[in-house]
Amino acid sequence: MxxxxxxxxxxxxxxxxxxxxxxxxxxxxxxxxxxxxxxxxxxxxxxxxxxxxxxxxxxxxxxxxxxxxxxxxxxxxxxxxxxxxxxxxxxxxxxxLPEKTFNPSYVHDGLWLFLDAIQDPGNVGTLVRTADAAGFKGVVLGTGTADLYAPKVVRAMQGSNFHLEVLQGDLNDWIAAFKENDLPVYGSELNEEAKPYQDIHGLSAGALIVGNEGQGLNPELAKQTTANLYIPLLGSAESLNVAVAGGVLMFRLSLGN
Amino acid sequence: MxxxxxxxxxxxxxxxxxxxxxxxxxxxxxxxxxxxxxxxxxxxxxxxxxxxxxxxxxxxxxxxxxxxxxxxxxxxxxxxxxxxxxxxxxxxxxxxLPEKTFNPSYVHDGLWLFLDAIQDPGNVGTLVRTADAAGFKGVVLGTGTADLYAPKVVRAMQGSNFHLEVLQGDLNDWIAAFKENDLPVYGSELNEEAKPYQDIHGLSAGALIVGNEGQGLNPELAKQTTANLYIPLLGSAESLNVAVAGGVLMFRLSLGN
The missing domain is CATH 3.30.1330.30 (Ribosomal protein L30/S12)
Incomplete structure (x- = not known):
């Protein structure tokens, strides 16, 4: 050797x-x-x-x-x-380095997580790991999201990239394809124009979008969703860490109670 | 100047x-x-x-x-x-630097988060921030937990230390005082001897303990709880990030649905 x-x-x-x-x-x-x-x-x-x-x-x-x-x-x-x-x-x-081409038009089942411009590599990796734990079928990293194979992302994923589909793509295309295939797409927002997330019960197929740490979900994407969800904040914190919010929402969607 | x-x-x-x-x-x-x-x-x-x-x-x-x-x-x-x-x-x-003395015997209400040997400062801070967002009344940092006023903890708390009680203490004392005052204390474990967390509905007072990133909850503490809870993992991930798991459990306890 x-x-x-x-x-x-x-x-x-x-x-x-x-x-x-x-x-x-x-x-x-x-x-x-x-x-x-x-x-x-x-x-x-x-x-x-x-x-x-x-x-x-x-x-x-x-x-x-x-x-x-x-x-x-x-x-x-x-x-x-x-x-x-x-x-x-x-x-x-x-x-x-996987070179995946994946046409979202072929998706007809499973839960998917869409990441809109999540910048912190630790958050990206933790969200992929959590999507795996919550039984999601795939994660799509949209424009402006930290690179999937950056060392800090790979470390935080803890191998979950080998368990579910993890892809990079344009979320506009993914949302359009899901809607075309009658799969619901839920955004997540902090404002109370959105629905409380407890309104959504167990879901077998569809997508959840989580948005940028500072800016939240891109308004252009938020307009295209089936509905936008918010987590009621009971104390004085202004927001949740995006990986924590994603975890609360994903387990709600997948376990449904 | x-x-x-x-x-x-x-x-x-x-x-x-x-x-x-x-x-x-x-x-x-x-x-x-x-x-x-x-x-x-x-x-x-x-x-x-x-x-x-x-x-x-x-x-x-x-x-x-x-x-x-x-x-x-x-x-x-x-x-x-x-x-x-x-x-x-x-x-x-x-x-x-706050020098708080706080006797757990005086606690008769509210939800409390106990941190057992959480080592990563980012996790400690994110857990305090999430406890604030979930309407918890206080957080107790047990032995082996990262120091509350370390710069990375302070940054990740995003000011939540000014919104709720954040204390350092011996979790054995806190668990004993809560039990003495008839407040339930829930541990969190990964094994299926614990109860699925969905069994617990909205709680107005009591404590949740989350354990060390690698080792999980100290078995000596787990023995003293009212019950231990687990989050069912649906995919192939072996565990959740402790801040994500804490978030899922805290919102379950506080929102109750």
Whole structure:
């Protein structure tokens, strides 16, 4: 097995570039950091380009890695450089960036979450993880939303991107297709012109849109929905964190009580 | 007004130390970063030690600051140093660290959130903000929970610490006092020995405990509860983010439908 001890190594430079969108698009791969995510990718039969691990992590996990995947032993310094953090676990995988084309006209069932310009990578990842937990079928990241394969998004998703459809797209197209297929689309708003979310009971198919952290849902999208929902705020807080609001709404829609 | 342009200034050094628990305990103050939080503190009649702002922010906001508060004009470099971030808004307040003593035996009403060893400051702050939004009366930060006045906690609370009781305490004492006063205490667990959370309808008084991000609720605390609740996970995610789970449970308890 090749051992890589220097941050100047060309492979290390290429892996570090996967922290940027430009690097991911050029190399058509993204990075998984930590054994939990690597294992999720193995279970999902993702296409592996490389496994990189410190001596200790390699000994612990090499037997579980698919045969034929190029494996590289890296120093702790190199691991920290690739991770962009001081104390990574020390095991990584470089996997193929999914290039999905998905026509929303073909959707006839399941619950979908649409993200309108969610900027914080932690919020995006947590919303995908929560959609998975709430039994949603897919998540669509609309324009202005943090990049799906940015390291902080990937970390916060905790592998949920391997469990449900996660796509990037124009929400105008998705809303139009859902309406064409008679699937309801619910926006979420803070104003009381919207309906209280408790009015909606268990739903088997349709979409929920959550909007930008500061601006809320784009008014142009809010106009196109079946209805807009709000969560009554009982105390003095002006708003909820978008991932918390999304969680409250998603579990209401999916569990229905 | 005194102008401070150097990071070496002793006042600047003291403000920067408020990022640490040691610094806060020594100086008995903490730091608010950004006009929104400063304004919340003004509305709550917090005790101000100082207002620090860049020239631009001072011009915009000085008229709204209580009379008699020492005001310091700071350079952008000093602002970034105090904030510990590159692009702070540029207005800060140093306010008195509340020293609350609160005897749980006196609690006879309202909903309370207990945090058991929640480590991530963003989660702690988001949980306090969500408890506020859900109409809770107070939040108790148990042993092992991130410090209430750490900068990232303060930022994520978005001023909710001025709206409801936020205390640090031993959850064993709080659970015992609630039980003594016939108030129910619900734990949250991931195992299915717990009750589905939908079994609980609107509650006017009692407590909800949420547990550590990785370990869940401390089993010693879980034993002492009235009942433990779980959120059914419908997809393949192994767990929910603790702030999302707390939000789903709190709105269920407070809105009751």
């Amino acid at each position: 090749e051992r890589i001890l220097s941050k100047q190594n060309n492979k290390v430079k290429a892996w570090a570039k996967l922290a940027t969108k430009k690097g991911r698009l050029e190399q058509k791969t993204y990075l998984l950091d930590g054994w939990h995510l690597v294992q999720e990718a193995i279970n999902a039969k993702a296409k592996f380009h490389a496994i990189m691990a410190t001596e200790e992590q390699m000994q612990e996990h090499l037997a579980d890695v698919p045969h034929g995947v190029p494996a590289f032993e890296i120093s702790k310094e190199v691991a920290a450089h690739i991770a962009g953090s001081k104390t990574p676990q020390g095991i990584f995988a470089e996997v193929t | 005194e102008r401070i342009l150097s990071k070496q200034n002793n006042k600047v050094k003291a403000w920067a130390k408020l990022a640490t628990k040691k610094g806060r305990l020594e100086q008995k103050t903490y730091l608010l970063d950004g006009w929104h939080l400063v304004q919340e503190a003004i509305n709550a009649k917090a005790k101000f030690h100082a207002i620090m702002a860049t020239e631009e922010q001072m011009q915009e906001h000085l008229a709204d600051v209580p009379h008699g508060v020492p005001a310091f004009e700071i350079s952008k470099e000093v602002a970034a140093h105090i904030a510990g971030s590159k692009t702070p808004q540029g207005i800060f307040a140093e306010v008195t």
